[in-house]
Amino acid sequence: MNMIGLIAFAVMGSFKALREGLDLFGITVLGVLTALGGGITRDLLVNNIPNALTSYSDFAFALIGVWLAIVLYRVFQKDISNRYFILIPDAIGLSAFTTTGAMIAYNADVSFFGIVILATLTGIGGGIISDALLGKIPVVLKDDFYASCAIIGAVAFYISVKSGLSLNSSAIICSLSVLMIRVLAILYKWKLPRFS
Template identity: 50%
Template sequence: MDAFEFMNVVGLVAFAMVGSLKAADADLDLFGVTVLGILTALGGGTMRDVLVGRTPASLQSVGEMSVAFVGVGLAVVLTRAIPDRLRDHPSVLLPDAVGLAAFAATGALVGSQAGLSPYGVVILATLTAVGGGSLADLLLTRVPVVLREDFYATPALFGGVVFWLLLRLDVTGDTAALVCAGLVFSVRVLALRYDWELPRV
């Protein structure tokens, strides 16, 4: 399993859990929980693939959908063990940080393999990381978290920039992706821990 495959599986499970837990927090039924979990898991990757002109990976085999269902199942189990509101519970925040990191790395990898400009690589890393969660927030009729929390998309931007810089230094794509993911996860967790935010207008 190469870096892309590993990060993709991690991201799918993590974001499927996050989307499902958000849906449970909004008191949706089992179908709604499943739909939101799948959308959160597959949304960013689908946008990524469409932008580079290829058929979304989720439509080419049953693999990605199956992995996402695993994340939904884990979330359903967790809802039985976690009381009250889930949105700010570590069971949501930590998988969300993991998914953000993993998908930023896959987006950067796909962007570099597609021959995108440095700007394109960074944008694709960010969009892959935040796309699915933004779609889920819209279905829940709330402003996407990426527009409310400055240090949600910002770590993905940082990760995309560092990924590109490492490639310029002749670091392999797999190594650059792992560093990207580690950086995104670390910055996101630190932002949660210390309530970092950018200046408001």
């Protein structure tokens, strides 16, 4: 799931760059940061050397996602990041990253709010960074039922682990919660209420 997520997140970030007409370097930077930015930020907050900086595989999968996005863009001649075959792998990535974030936060002995914040940040941080680099309001803050899925999954993780379930069982519950809710949100186009 983590590998799928790295590729899918890199594809989404690269499509943002392609929409804005960035060059190859810009596309690569946005794709890689979207895939790895949340995890790097989380690791820094818990005083760990980011895994993305010590592992060749994470960076390699992010680059595969960048390459795939460029190929898809050339084939379809347009942004296809709203298609199901892109959105579902992205949902898998959100699920995997949120769960990883929750587990690392739990092992870092942070509070309930720390677990929710770090799990959610791991899932959505890369997208926020790439939107900020483009000078845009992050999409997760205005346009989609996305961050909410990570928050719900992190809460489910915390309740599970505090109920006496093992860390692995709690991780599975978190992962399935995020994935199922996100897929339903995609299928039924869920959005949070707006007041403007």
